[in-house]
Amino acid sequence: MTSRCSHFALPEQFSDKITAMGVQDQLQIAVRREADRVILALDGELDMASAGLLEHAMEGVDGETTVVLDLDQLQFIDSTGLRSVLSALEHCKERGQEFAVTRGSQQVQRLLGVTGVAKHLRIIDAADEVLA
């Protein structure tokens, strides 16, 4: 009885989609402004599900001369997440803003290194570090 139509599979990941809707649980971005600097502190995981949050946050960044992504609390990043960081870099270049990131977790550092992206980023030790 059960085998006849077993090639129809029920979408198991429907439940995951629901979880993905709660992206905020996965990534939180705190925006802090200090003088002419805006610091976006990323906490959690930046991946396919949450990359949109960073892009959205960057839309609100305009007037400041310096933009810092504080990656100290970023646990994980994948290629889509990396791409959103590169979009942020692009965004700043177009507006003539300084762009810097902090180091992030081991996994974040590894991906930035392996992809050669690290060489294109200004990596600083602390989000409030004075840029020369």
Place this chain on the structure above:
Amino acid sequence: MTGQTLPTHDVAVELLVEAGAVLASSLDLATTMSQVARLTVPRLADLCVIDLRDDDGSIREVAVASYDPEIAAPLEAMRRQHPLDPAGGHPVARVIRTGEPELLAEMTSALMRSFAQGSRHAKFMIDHRYHSAVVAPLLSRGRTLGTLSVLRLGDGQPYELADLELACELARRAATAIDNARLFSELRRVEQRLEAVLVNVAEAITLTDDRGQMVFANQAAADLLGASTPAELMSSSPGTIMPRFLVLDEQGRELGLESMPGRRLFAGESPGPLLVRNIVRATGEERWLIVRSSPVTDPESGRILYAVNVFENITEVKRAQLAERFMAEASRVLASSMDYAETLQHLTRLAVPQIADWCAVDVLSESGEIERVAVHHSDPRRIELAERLDRGYRLGLDEPVGVPEVIRSGRARIYTNIEPDALAAYARDDGHLALLQAIGATAVIIVPLAAPARTLGAITLASAESMRRLTHADLALAERLGRRAGTAVESARLYTERTRIASMLEAALLPESLPEIPGAKLASLYRAAGELNDVGGDFYDVLAYGADRWLLVIGDVCGKGPRAAAVTALARHTLRTAAMLDLTPTQMLDTLHAALRHQPSGPDMCTVCLVTFERRSAGARLGVTLAGHPPPLIIDVDGGRTQVGTPGTLLGVLDPIEISEVDVELGADQTLLLYTDGLPEANRTGMQLGEQTLFEPGVQAPAPTLAGLLSQIEQAALRRASGRLRDDIALLALRLT
């Protein structure tokens, strides 16, 4: 005078025996009083008067008996008009106060005047020649209810002590009878008040005694228990009402009379409210009732006299609650499985016996045939009947009634009462009829398995041996179920279709087979994350690269879905073309970078690892070029691993890219492993390949075969990711032969 007879022993016995019979015959106070009065005349007295004391102490109620109505009636009237003074000197008042009998052997005129209630009373007594009297107290339960006075008139023999004793004995018996009659009339008043309340309440209420006999029922109880009047219920013998119903608990277990709270009260328990599902056997009507019973106890003995049973009908509330619970369970079941036929089978199990005795699901196949995908009954032997029916008498879509009609019209149908004639008319032949009769459906609901845009099939619910009636409330619930299940099945179908298209696309992006390289073995493995629903961006390839050289390619395009698939195809074909043009690996990657950078739809991002392979006499020479891709590994026989290559910039988004080729030797015993990011990303700790994290303890490389090694790596990655990969994994391995 006839009343002069001596109270001999025989007369006394006769009188008392007669008193016993007469006094037991009535519970009406007035009747009892006049019976007592009449008993004494003429055997013991010419005139007998009973006076009763009211609760307020007044002496109002009176009964008089005499051989001469000319005496009795006026005396009774006079007593009512001028009640005796309870505090006065009349012997009756005195006896009521003291509780002691009085013998007035000789009543003189002076004596009578001394206690008369006025001159008329004195004249009456003197005129009727009151001569001798005994006034005995009516004592019951320690209280004096009143007096029994016997009198002799005229010249007869005065009363003596023996008469006093007889009168007292008679008074004791009379007192008990009068007390009972009074209590009874009081009880009747209470009952009447209670009844006035009970007949008007909506809840069904019955009063049963210790034998189960119903002594009271209101109209609501008669309605609930299938009687036309409460009287009909009360005249039913104990135990004859319950068998009219199938009484089940919430779990569907049948309950006997002994489980009813009323019965349990008499068994000495303190039963709480009982929720029962009650099915009227005659009609199949289903009700949900809460039965509460409380005892009526005898205040003196503490014995339970009656059980008051209150039946609250909560059918509507319970139905709604069960419907919601059922739908919640159904939704959970429908979302629980990968296999929709299995899911529908679970669904039929949920429906039986909660809402029906039978549940079957039929779906319309793509070729227009009706296929039975699930059927359930709580008895497996009966399921066999349904399967025989399905095999022998398969439904055709053009049939005028039943499942085919519902599938065609998309409209639900309810057959509340299936007549034998209708079944015979429906049956195709005798064998069909016999099977249908064996299944024994008495009521059927068929609802469409309704997806948003079309009807996929039908769900059939049938009532059979339980005789449960199927109502329009059941129909509404079944229709909801049909829509919910239909949507789930449709989603599953669409999902499967997308998955199939995705995997076809995926396959088109990977080489069908790896080429033969002289002096080397190759193996590859591709593991999609999740459900293959989105096309991943991983790719690999092995290409001839000049005369005795080969090019191993592995890469990963950022993103998923159609665009990633298009970019993957672009990357793969750009590299193939570049390889044919004999470009160096660095030039190839520059070309790809430029192609990605100038995509009409905007730049795309991609990582690539290229390894050139050239067989040497004792080993091989490798040229490793990385563009944002994790470095390949060289794995030794003892499991030691070395990363090779210099990190280079990923392609498509950053300018300028920095990439360089690195020369590496591959030994005869060594294995080269190329992989995509899905592997290191399989866990989130950011571990580095090349360290011990690639292989878990117990998975020692190299495995005997290359395919075995790749499988071990895949399994280890799956374990680290707890079975759920974040990204696709592509592996390409090479070993010298």
